[in-house]
Amino acid sequence: MTSRPAGTLAQRKRRLVADELTQAALGLLAREGFDAVTVDEIAAAAGVSKRTFFRYFASKEDVVVQFLAEMGAAMRDALASRPAAEPPSTALRHTVWRSIDACAGHADRALPVVQLILGTPALLARFLERQAQWRDELAAEMAERLGLDLTAELYPHLAAGMALTAFQTVLQRWSDSDGTEDPAALTDRSFAVIAPALDAVVRTETSGPGPTSSP
Amino acid sequence: MTSRPAGTLAQRKRRLVADELTQAALGLLAREGFDAVTVDEIAAAAGVSKRTFFRYFASKEDVVVQFLAEMGAAMRDALASRPAAEPPSTALRHTVWRSIDACAGHADRALPVVQLILGTPALLARFLERQAQWRDELAAEMAERLGLDLTAELYPHLAAGMALTAFQTVLQRWSDSDGTEDPAALTDRSFAVIAPALDAVVRTETSGPGPTSSP
DNA sequence: GCCTTGCGTGTCACCAAGTGTCAAGTATGG
DNA sequence: CCATACTTGACACTTGGTGACACGCAAGGC
Incomplete structure (x- = not known):
């Protein structure tokens, strides 16, 4: 009670x-x-x-990084809640937007923390380590979404990695510009760049030797 | 003398x-x-x-990570030495292949180190931190290659990030498979996935509002 | 041959990050 | 009122990492 x-x-x-x-x-x-x-x-x-x-x-780094810990779970939830028929680029854009928006929402508190993390080597390292975990989680979710074999295909990990690269790029720009640049616009522009790869799933992995050869 | x-x-x-x-x-x-x-x-x-x-x-981590320190310089050199007319996906594939090949070359010594790094959180963190530096360097090189403004465009950082995502994915698979899987094949397959984004430079950034809209 | 200068190294002292241990405090339940 | 479990503080200890100083050794000038 x-x-x-x-x-x-x-x-x-x-x-x-x-x-x-x-x-x-x-x-x-x-x-x-x-x-x-x-x-x-x-x-x-x-x-x-x-x-x-x-x-x-667990450590001095954890005080700061755990402040952003829920981001991982939030992203995974966001991805899981997107309609299955949605193209990967759209689903993943909403996925990272969930976290970007959370930051941009209360920029007054989040911006100093992001700048502290990105500007401190030890914290950046922990942040990236955390991102590596998110990558695996998002990759698992992507594999399930698309019915792909996580251990055989490379696409899930690459797609998750590309999405997080976009995430990191947006955060970096936002931090460097002291919050001046618009996170929404940055996110859209980033995903416009990586979308051609995200949405070309079917061809690359299912059809045998494929177009790549001659080192 | x-x-x-x-x-x-x-x-x-x-x-x-x-x-x-x-x-x-x-x-x-x-x-x-x-x-x-x-x-x-x-x-x-x-x-x-x-x-x-x-x-x-500088630290206990450095003994291990510095063992792979030259990779950064090697990658940048590799990228700089590729013909300017080459499509980004090809140039970047050779860029990361330079380092992958160096590992695969003497796998007997490199594999245990890679497995140690990927399996130790503290080392993984340092490794990723190092990769973040490489990303900036490769982005600078890419911007120069394509005559893009590094501060205005997102493509250079995203392209470098995608290439390093491929790099990391290949290394992870190679490590997980105890060196069984073929690094060359993994590299080719990875770049086959991300190539559509890497080679679509011109459209996305130079043409105004572009195809992205409707959140 | 000696003496100076500089560099690399070992020794010692020190700070800060973490961890284990134990005793004391406090809430709950009989 | 007492027994129990949980949380906290205090203390000691290990380890990563740094600063300060003294020693040894090579090179070069007198």
Whole structure:
């Protein structure tokens, strides 16, 4: 009863501490830079001990990257919810748009974080690592969508990779332009470039040796 | 005089120590796993101190990733040396093939390293970070090749990203199959998929609003 | 032959990221 | 009131990585 917010009381308390930690970390890191802030400082700013910090986040990088963690699940959901008959380029465009839009929606909070990530090698590395997981997940979803064998075909992984390349390109431009450029336009332009490959599924993989030869 | 091998004597000595360190590290890491080996052990195995290790490599990850560092330069060189009239898909296929071939060439040494990298989150992250740099370099080269404005157009970054997606996909398959699958065939198949996008440069970016609309 | 200069290395001290352990605090249930 | 489970803080410890200093050794000038 009275479970209005979400889950048990203990879970809500845990969420509270996590939010406090994230808030403190994001503020300090964006202002001072990733290497200039220690975990002790973040913990102190949130009013907990260093040990407790590591009970909530696996690493200092995680505080920032986990802030974008739901993006992976969101993308997969978005892809799964697109009509099966839709051409891949359209389905994938909506897929990455789900996350881009989430960023662009509250740019005031998201932009500094994106700039921090893209500008910090250690964070960029973690972000890309996360993207590699998303790629596998999206590839699995694409294979299921199209009834392809994930282990035999290359298309699913390549399609997912191309979509995430577009994602990353848009994010980079948006970050570099300090939020000036329009994410929607960037997304459309990116997918206009990669669409010819995304929508040429049937030919390339099912017909034997194909057109490629002569190294 | 007597500068047969390369550079001065000091430089050759330095190279010798670096090779010894790399050799020791690769052996230990591949056998025991990345986290199970300490820097002290690597240094001891190479007969130097921990401090000296860090005078040669910026981090423990670097020992492994720097082993593939020349790939970036090799790719850029490969792209720069392709005839300007060549279609992008062909030029980029040769570009990534330069590195794939280098791996496949001495698979006995390269395969364990690739498997170590792809199987270790921390190393994968560094590898992807490196790839992000390559992407920018290849994008710059592509822009110059095609006379495009790197800051205005999206195609260069997207094309470079697609090529590297193919690169990563091939490497992944090759690693997963324990070197069984043919890298050349995988490369050709991958580029057959992405070629339609790579070779459709002119239309998408130069002609105004274009075919993309209706979200 | 000696002495200076410079470079590479080892030793030591140090900081920060993580982890294991244990004791103390607090909510729940009998 | 007590027993239990869960969370937290405090402490110690390992490891990655850096700074500072001293030593050894080669090259070159006197």
